[in-house]
Amino acid sequence: EAGVTQFPSHSVIEKGQTVTLRCDPISGHDNLYWYRRVMGKEIKFLLHFVKESKQDESGMPNNRFLAERTGGTYSTLKVQPAELEDSGVYFCASSPVPLAGGRGGELFFGEGSRLTVL
């Protein structure tokens, strides 16, 4: 069974440009999460989808970030326009349990997309 896959693995863009990160969760996992690690800091929650609905987007830094999940399958995270402080590693995770990460679920993480904004 394929794990959580993320694309691209690394993206280098200029400040002001747009970048779209993609995540394909494990098949059948309704819960999808985005997390981010900026240099020297801990991994932080961005948002949580249940199927195609946003359950919690309290961690999204600002309105330059837009996440979507088409048909409850793959998800995209768009940063527009990118700023220097957006550099970091963006992780996607998924889980089959409806309340995963809450009441008992185990999260499965992808390898992350490294974003460098110059």
Add this chain to the structure above:
Amino acid sequence: KQEVTQIPAALSVPEGENLVLNCSFTDSAIYNLQWFRQDPGKGLTSLLLIQSSQREQTSGRLNASLDKSSGRSTLYIAASQPGDSATYLCAVTPSGTYKYIFGTGTRLKVLA
């Protein structure tokens, strides 16, 4: 506000040693705690998941304990090997939420 701290930040040990990694959290109202391993440039691999009602979990040479009342968890690695070299992260799910709060990790190096 829940905060998770991991001590030490880095650790270097000779092969074969038993070692303990520490994780502390400020609010005992959690659903669960999960230990992860991260290799350089890779994603997070789940090691052990402990529910709030449990005291410990074991997998092979790994044993994780949870003392919710004192806000502590330890990850015990027996007979360490060079292949155990990685960054170890702990994360808790605060009650009433569906998101993990991560610690900054312990970078472990096991010397052959």
